[in-house]
Amino acid sequence: MTSPLLKLLAENQWADFQPLMDEIQHWSHWPVFMGALTHLNRDALYDSRVHGLGHIERTMLHGAFCAMYDGLDEGDTALLLDCCAYHDVGRVNDSVDHLHGHRSAQRLAALTGRGGEELNMMMAAVDAHSRPESDLIPTLQGYHPAQWERCLRLAQLLKDADGLDRVRIFDLDVSHLRREESRRREGFAEYLFGRYQRLIGAPLRPPFPEELTRKLEQRQSERNQRRHRQPRFEG
Numbered sequence: 220m221t222s223p224l225l226k227l228l229a230e231n232q233w234a235d236f237q238p239l240m241d242e243i244q245h246w247s248h249w250p251v252f253m254g255a256l257t258h259l260n261r262d263a264l265y266d267s268r269v270h271g272l273g274h275i276e277r278t279m280l281h282g283a284f285c286a287m288y289d290g291l292d293e294g295d296t297a298l299l300l301d302c303c304a305y306h307d308v309g310r311v312n313d314s315v316d317h318l319h320g321h322r323s324a325q326r327l328a329a330l331t332g333r334g335g336e337e338l339n340m341m342m343a344a345v346d347a348h349s350r351p352e353s354d355l356i357p358t359l360q361g362y363h364p365a366q367w368e369r370c371l372r373l374a375q376l377l378k379d380a381d382g383l384d385r386v387r388i389f390d391l392d393v394s395h396l397r398r399e400e401s402r403r404r405e406g407f408a409e410y411l412f413g414r415y416q417r418l419i420g421a422p423l424r425p426p427f428p429e430e431l432t433r434k435l436e437q438r439q440s441e442r443n444q445r446r447h448r449q450p451r452f453e454g
């Protein structure tokens with residue numbers, strides 16, 4: 220089987236997260252997710268242990284949870300999953316790169332066969348996903364979406380789905396996630412990443428480019444310092 224996630228789903232053993240996985244597998248749009256995962260164009264993905272197939276499959280599952288808890292209809296669920304599938308195809312390396320979303324967006328028509336306003340919203344969301352948070356709104360506005368709230372929701376849910384898989388680089392700060400339901404799934408994101416890595420025989424920490432390693436170590440130490448400044452018990 221070419222998909223480790225499909226293998227995990229076929230095993231259907233999720234320990235403490237079984238109720239969560241049972242819930243989503245009974246969701247009315249679960250077949251949309253299974254179709255998207257089965258037909259994912261794996262050859263188009265960026266070939267990398269940080270932003271490659273594993274990250275994309277996990278982001279798609281996180282995206283399915285985002286769609287379920289946000290109450291997306293079938294069409295927008297499929298749209299969000301297409302965004303999750305191809306948001307990183309424009310990557311040229313694993314480093315910080317605010318423009319890879321823009322490059323990915325240029326390939327979405329060919330990869331998904333979508334057109335019109337659906338394509339426009341998808342391009343906006345994918346373009347925005349790699350830019351700083353302060354650029355989210357202006358980037359979306361640049362695409363002049365016909366349905367603003369729909370486009371914004373798509374972009375926010377893509378960011379949450381992608382963000383949850385930051386556990387793989389030990390750099391998930393749940394306060395950056397946009398939905399409370401997403402923040403509650405940090406433990407699941409860690410568990411999913413661990414299961415996935417064990418299945419494919421990969422280490423828990425992939426070999427990062429030097430620049431990324433330095434950045435992560437700095438962030439971790441800043442987070443530790445903040446934690447030590449906080450009172451241990453709330454009174």
Ligand SMILES: [Fe+2]
Pocket residue numbers: 270274278306307381
């Ligand atoms: Fe990503």
